[in-house]
Amino acid sequence: MTKKILATPLAERVRAVVFHRRVVFGVPFAWLLLFFLLPFALVLKISLTSAVMAIPPYEPVFRWVENTLSVVVNFGNYLFLVSDSLYIAAYWGSVKTAFLATLFCLLIGYPMAYAMARAPKHWQLVFLLMVMLPSWTSFLIRVYAWMGILGNQGLLNSFLLWLGVIESPLKMLNTNFAVILGIVYAYLPFMILPIYTNLVKLDIRLLEAASDLGCRSLTTFWAITLPLSRAGILAGSMLVFIPAVGEFVIPELLGGPDTLMIGKVLWEEFFNNRDWPVASALAIVMLALLLVPIVLFHRFQAREMEKNG
């Protein structure tokens, strides 16, 4: 067996290796090109058409009639987005909500990740599983849990009434407060994990040195720990902020009529109004808004995935 392989000419073996590499690269590349990148081009194309009552409900961009190729490009959807204050308010509302939720996630998640990274080794594994476990259960159901807690007849209001802190139920469900709370709750694990991964690798000798040289623990934290965990903070913030901007389920279930978020508006344009071109234009503008955060996240993630052990 071995003799046979060694007997094959070198050129043939090299060719086999090159072929294998091409397949390993080509299969996922083709899949992602077709099912990830090409669809974005289609969204761009359809955002430049006008809606009609047909199946599919938009006008074609290219038309071949009587030996003439006509290209119809309609910028009306984008002008419509700019002219209607509803859409601008929705984009602003999404960014504001996502930003606040990211901030709260960071304020809650960082100390948690810090305590986890400093815990004894066998406890770290337990905490890690405990942080990840909620995200393995259903996202939808965890958001839904807050409906029962925050409602007017809900658990929290009943409890506060029983305590006598409040006279009449507080309106908490269907408010922007509930949306932010829901995002913080649902995305907290995604903030904790990258910060924890970062903090656990922190060279403990740096902290010892600082302490030996007379640094107080709070100063050490500001001067050493926090700057060194910047990459983890950035990754965690992007993992929360970017999906939160486009969030649909949380504003739909916990938000009220005055909750304007772009994911919800897009969903309604698509499913309720069946206006595919406007929905596509909304998606393109959202993508443009998120381009900088996505590139930042990609740079971090690519570095994480490429570096050798």
Place this chain on the structure above:
Amino acid sequence: MVRLKAPSFSKTMLMLGMLFLYLPMVVLIVYSFNASRLVSVWAGFSTKWYGALLANEQILSAVWMSLRIAFYSASMAVCLGTLCAFVITRFKKMRGRTLLSSMITAPLVMPEVITGLSLLLLFVQMAQLIGWPMDRGMATIWIAHTTFCSAYVAVVVSARLREVDRSIEEAAMDLGCTPLKTFFVITLPVIAPALVSGWLLAFTLSLDDLVIASFVSGPGATTLPMVVFSSVRLGVSPEINALATLIIAAVSVIAFIAWLWMRRAEKRRTRA
């Protein structure tokens, strides 16, 4: 004196944070045994909502549909994600590698409404051009889930691939193993734990997805999150509480087994 104990502030935050993460789930579990429909009233212990859940044909068929889609998506995502991880960690000079690594990290953060809409538009266009898929359903959801789950698998597997000792692979190749055989005999057993955890992660992600599946699904295919969503949109439902309890119980059991297994592996490593 060197003090490296965690300050009590962060420890307190950890405890409070865990409480925050788990209290709502405990509430769901408790109320799934409440005889009353209302959250504010405790009408005694009852398991009637579990009975109602198991008699609900719509939910049961949606569970079966979701499990099948999750199984196929996770399996395909493990194949594609592993290939991507190989390219990213091993083929440093391959042309097109940068584009591939962008396409594999972007789905991790891409808002679901955008992914869902874009894939639907692709399927509609494909149906016009090549006549497939004529009706959207399981196959289109499978493609959509495979695509975004591959990204998560690639992250998990590449983390493991980085730690693999290349010299064993090189030794096998020097002794005449073909690259394919080297992969199956040497590399695969070493990265198998990462493949298992990648598969499980992809399975739960697929099982949980509402938004993307709603866009790319047709009238024939209703997944569990779609049924849950249309029911909770109308308000609190005790049957969904029962379903939530079953899901939490199943995930907890799997997590506990994973913990025992990881602890044993850890002990074996420290002993060796």
